[in-house]
Amino acid sequence: MKRTVRLATLPLNKGKYDELCSVIKRYTDAKRVFVAHLRQTSLWGLLDRSKSFRDYAKARGLYPTSINVHLIDQAAFDAVDTCIRHIESCFARADIKAKTWRRFTDKNERHYAYACLARYSAIGQIMGGGVPEIPTVAIPPDARAKIASYLHRVIRDALGSSWPTVVKSRSMSLDSSLYSVVDNETRTGKTRRYVKVISSTRNKRISLPLSGISQVSGNIRVVLDEEHKRAFVHVSYDVARQDRATGPAVALDWGITEVCTDSSGVHHGNEYGRALTSMTERRNKTGKARNRLHALSKRDAGSRRTKHIARNNLGTKKQQARLRRTKAQLQTISGATIKEVVYGDGNRTRAKKRVPQLPSQRPREIIIEDLSRLQGKARSKNISRLCSSWARNENQERITVHAYVGGSGIKTVNAAYSSQTCPDPGCGYVHHDNRHGDVFHCRNPYWDCNWQGDVDHVAAMNLLNRIKDRQISRFTPYREVKKILEERFLRRLESRGIPTDDAATAQRLRLQAYHDNPSWTWEVVNHRLALVLSLWIGQNTQRRLESEDKRGAYGCICISERVVNMWSDVPPSLPVGRRAMGLALNRWTG
DSSP states (O other), rough: EEEEEEEEEEHHHHHHHEEHHHHHHHHHHHHHHEEEEEEEEGGGGGOOHHHHHOOOOHHTTTSSSSSSHHHHHHHHHHHHHHHHHHHHHHHHHHHHHHHHHHOOSSSHHHHHHOOOOOOHHHHHHTTTTTTOTTOOOOOOOOHHHHHHHHHHHHHHHHHHTTOOOOOOOOEEOGGGGGEEEEEOTTTTTEEEEEEEESSSSTTTTEEEEEESOOOOOOOOOEEEEETTEEEEEEEEEEOOOOOOOOOEEEEEEEOOSSSSSETTTOOOOTTTHHHHHEEEHHHHHHHHHHHHHHHHHHTTTTTHHHHHHHHSOOOOOHHHHHHHHHHHHHHHHHHHHHHHHOOTOOOOOOGTSSOOGGGSBBEEEEEEOOOTOOOTOOOHHHHHHHHOOHHHHHHHHHHHHHHHHOOOOOEEEEEETTBOOOOOOTTTTBBBBGGGEEEEEESSSSSOOOOOEHHHHHHHHHHHHHHOOOOSSTOHHHHHHHHHHHHHHHHHHHHHOOOOOOOHHHHHHHHHHHHHHHHHHHHHHHHHHHHHHHHHHHHHHHHHHHOOOOOOOHHHHHHHHHTTTGGOOOTTTOHHHHHHHHHHHHHHHH
């Protein structure tokens, strides 16, 4: 596994910066030609090996003249990498692996389909109408043709008409033959490190002074910073892995009020939610104000006031700077939290090795939930705004890296109904009424379970149990997950002697138990809703009596009589509503 470090240079003078821009422009022009050429699916077999495309481009005369050939080699390799990342991102957005898993139930057919998706030569052959042969999988020809036809359809829909284009000249990739590292002493006696990269002039290099002393080796990437007239040097290092962890496995439930909650019930990164909420609320408030000013500027276009608004109120520099600071704060919180989970408490400064990292103190396996299909699930506008700012993908990438470094394995499981299922092994009742906000309370109507706890802790416990579940895999549809969980609960009912013929009988029993237990019904009702209802009845009745609207008051009293019959079962946390309703009834009867 590689780790990339970004090294900043000092501000460059105009000559150096213009020369660097000229080299990067030539590099980008060559890469643009290569990327456009690789759009042909018949050439996707060359994506499995970058040097194959380099040799093909040389033979076809795609290399430009009057520029270093080694630099164009790097442009060819970079073009191959860009196309591969585009194809993989399209596959991930379309969820092709999950669709393939649900489509084919036979083990050999799934093996063949996944083997085709792992080879770009096979993908190119499928997109050309062919049927690839995989030597390691033996299935009949008609089955191969069926799978190839299905993959052709889903890949075509996933890619569509999109293909990467190289527009801006911003960066170039260099190998060790295209740059050198030199240390020179400054006038003050300090050591300054320079990275001398290739230029457009033969036997001449551009000297880039680094702002610090860092090791530079292997392949690097030079990226322009147009705002500050400087460059960044991206260097990749091999990450050293520690001994294999032997501690107990841990499951994590990601959250927006905290970074995560583990299966032992510990909340990690509680300050994450406050920072995320503050950022989203400020962005919402600022956006509304900017929209009003923008509408005003469009209405009075050309006026002095409009020019003043455009000059002083509709800029984005401060807004973008504030957003960068907040995102950096969120990254710091999530990074420190993930280090604590992987390396143990107190290991925020893992690089300085202040705390001994024993294998028994690190989890041997980390189970995380699959959040790839979370987009569009939030029904609330505020929750949707929070989720759009939630860096869940970045957190998953970060914990993948740290799990590798810490010697821990990492697995992703299906998260469907994990926060609505009772974690008690003897219960397992699943229903949406089990969860109320951040509180979990098992509402099993068949026997007295009453398992209570934090909903994130419950979800993490269920995720930990699903690592050994053979029926619920990562790609199992959520409806099928619900069906499996209900079937397991029905078997528990049968083991307890409760007669259940099918799911419909169980549903009738559930409804009967719901209506036969009014106290449980009152517990399900939100106390705030009951309070608001009783207050409304009392105040509305009193107001109608004062206005001599006896017909309206009689309607309110009819509602109140139905509710009063249940006051004996109402929790004692509603004295205000009871008093308001009592005053209204006394006024009516008095």
